[in-house]
Amino acid sequence: MAKLEQLEQLVELAKLAKLVGRRPMPGLADIQLLVLQPTPFCNLNCTYCYLPDRSLKAQMTPETLTAVGRSIVASPFFREDSTVVWHAGEPLVLPPDWYADAIAQLEAASGRKIKRQSFQTNATLIDNNWITYFRKPGVSVGVSLDGPAFLNDQWRVGRGGQGTYDKAMDGIARLRFENIPFHIIAVVSAASLAHPEEIADALVATGAYSIGLNVEEIEGINTSSSLLGKITVSQYSDFLIRFVDRVETHQNPPRLRELDQLMQVLKTRPDRTPRRNQENTAGAIISVVVGGEISTFSPELLGTPAPDHGGFSFGNVHGLRDLGQIYFDSQFLRTLRQISAGITACQKSCAHFDLCGGGAPANKLGEHGRFDVAETAHCRLSIKTSFDALLSRIEATAPVGE
16 A cells, blocks of 8 residues: 555544544434345346345344344434335345344344334235234335336346236235325336326326336446436436426325425525435445445445445444444545545536535446546436426426516
């Protein structure tokens, strides 16, 4: 290691040593999301999935859960409003009793209650036992569905290549019948662009209280996208406006995540408060995979093949005394410096910085192979184009004089 790099690392360590021993910690965020991978296995085989090991049926062990509770949940970084997110595989392939035991193990090891947990599911495995679990206080549910069957089943397929729409809708019907609130996340691919009205109608018909659109991303092991770099800004803008217009023709339409984000930014604009990005803020998201390896920043980074970066595991909960240790890991410090340089580049060059706070590291790595860059094709569509299109729509429909 060059002497200059050694000196820079010592400076970073000195700064972090002061922060870790102080409450509140201005440089390290409290945990907003603790993403735990109960199993990497998924019963689906979606074509755009970023997960590398979704055929493995390993399960997070009681020993690992105990270590998570002791080193992370017990940490002062974990707060009353922190959410445990069961993700990075299809969580419902494990039974509800597994999660009841897992929460009990986390609470016993940490000596504190976990008040919030969240499941993002493909909905194909929802049964009466899951309905009972979803009724527990503090449990929230998100469903992944990409629109009507003819679109959804192009990408969201089972292990045999069969479509999954019908099974997903069976699960959604159970949620609706039992009055379990849920939100929808839909991935937008190139084939989606010609069908904004059909997608809007299909997603509204699910009864979800909120809908969010994710453009198909290059991240993890998904190294290409049918959208990014292949369509124009005007094409995506037209799709988005037509989608929103159609949603709002429905009686009691659901909330739209993109509109919510826009309104939040407009509210903070007078005091120029930038929106913090969970994915590029150290500690805001903590991810632990099935074997106990731990990371922060974008959850997709943990497990992403990145030989030029040395990987993004900053330790393992087995043997970890407390969460603060990961912030002294040399790989964490290198990653932090590069991500910080990318945030600075965004702030200097982008008029939309207040909206996204500097972009997601996983997207920068996926598209550019590095973090210290500014714009990605992903942010050009999902942030810049979405913001500009929706803002123009609001201005065009506002009553004269407002």
